[in-house]
Amino acid sequence: xxxxxxxxxxxxxxxxxxxxxxxxxxxxxxxxxxxxxxxxxxxxxxxxxxxxxxxxxxxxxxxxxxxxxxxxxxxxxxxxxxxxxxxxxxxxxxxxxxxxxxxxxxxxxxxxxxxxxxxxxxxxxxxxxxxxxxxxxxxxxxxxxxxxxxxxxxxxxxxxxxxxxxxxxxxxxxxxxxxxxxxxxxxxxxxxxxxxxxxxxxxxxxxxxxxxxxxxxxxxxxxxxxxxxxxxxxxxxxxxxxxxxxxxxxxxxxxxxx
Numbered sequence: 001x002x003x004x005x006x007x008x009x010x011x012x013x014x015x016x017x018x019x020x021x022x023x024x025x026x027x028x029x030x031x032x033x034x035x036x037x038x039x040x041x042x043x044x045x046x047x048x049x050x051x052x053x054x055x056x057x058x059x060x061x062x063x064x065x066x067x068x069x070x071x072x073x074x075x076x077x078x079x080x081x082x083x084x085x086x087x088x089x090x091x092x093x094x095x096x097x098x099x100x101x102x103x104x105x106x107x108x109x110x111x112x113x114x115x116x117x118x119x120x121x122x123x124x125x126x127x128x129x130x131x132x133x134x135x136x137x138x139x140x141x142x143x144x145x146x147x148x149x150x151x152x153x154x155x156x157x158x159x160x161x162x163x164x165x166x167x168x169x170x171x172x173x174x175x176x177x178x179x180x181x182x183x184x185x186x187x188x189x190x191x192x193x194x195x196x197x198x199x200x201x202x203x204x205x206x207x208x209x210x211x212x213x214x215x216x217x218x219x220x221x222x223x224x225x226x227x228x229x230x231x232x233x234x235x236x237x238x239x240x241x242x243x244x245x246x247x248x249x250x251x252x253x254x255x256x257x258x
Contacts, residue, residue: 002207004233007084008241009196009203011075015242016193018186020072023200025181027068028173030201031208035166049167051160060152060165061172064208067145068173070138077135080238081246084231085124085254086139091225092117092257093147101151104219120256123249150215150223157215165212166205228258 010023039049051057067087074083092114098104121143125136156165188194214223231254238244246254 001229001233002203002210003227004084004230004237005203006200006207007071007075007080007234008237009200010072011080011238011242013188013193013196014072014075016188016190018188018193018197019181019184020076021069021177022181022185023197024065024069024072025174025177026197027200027204028065028170028177030198031166031205032170032174032201034202034205035163035170039163039167049164051164053156053160054168056152056156057160057165057168058172060149060156061169062176063145063149063152064169065173065176067142067149068204069177071142074135074138077133078139079244079246079250080234080242081231081244081250081254082124082136083139084234085250085257086121086136087142087146088228088230089117089121089257090143090146090150091227092121093144094150097147097151098219102154102219117257120253122253123256124253126249153212153215154219157212162209162212162216166209169208170201170205231258 006027010020010027013023014020071083071087095106095110096114099106121140125140153165188197235246238246
């Protein structure tokens, strides 16, 4: 629910004329503000920010920040359902990588499902169709980024505090995008647009807080399929707010992936 609110709001704000980089910055700025406040509430101490797995924590944040920015850019050109369906092929990638990277067993039926899921992605993208837009390839990168993000989260959950992971993720997204966001800044023209832009960070923080904590209790390839509900929320919102009805190929591909 929280992640779908981000994409729906961003699509709305992009149509209103706000730059994708500015929205990506705001999504992480509020996130950074919230996570910093929660850490400082425990007392000002370097130990609150220290971790022995800083490299993985920073890589995790960089993967998500880059995926967020590219996803917001693709929303200029593609519908919510197409971007969502491509990105949420990431559980398939998680299953494929969970054995070599996490040592979690992947049986023959799951390998079969992985191959079928890849076919579903190809049906949605239709790379050899005249309607193919190259920007969809950015969402393929996003799917891989989210998969590695999930695997890293699984690897360090229970070892690195959720608050620490949240802080570094917010910091990377905020400071990497801040200069360009300030340079091209466009102020919203309505109160609704201001509220949506500011709320992006809260929704992102809340979604990833739940995501990080869940990985301390269950394997990545068990949790990821639950995120398919994201597609349901996106499809409903896309129809109600943007009068966008997914075509038969998008529905077919998304159904195969799920």
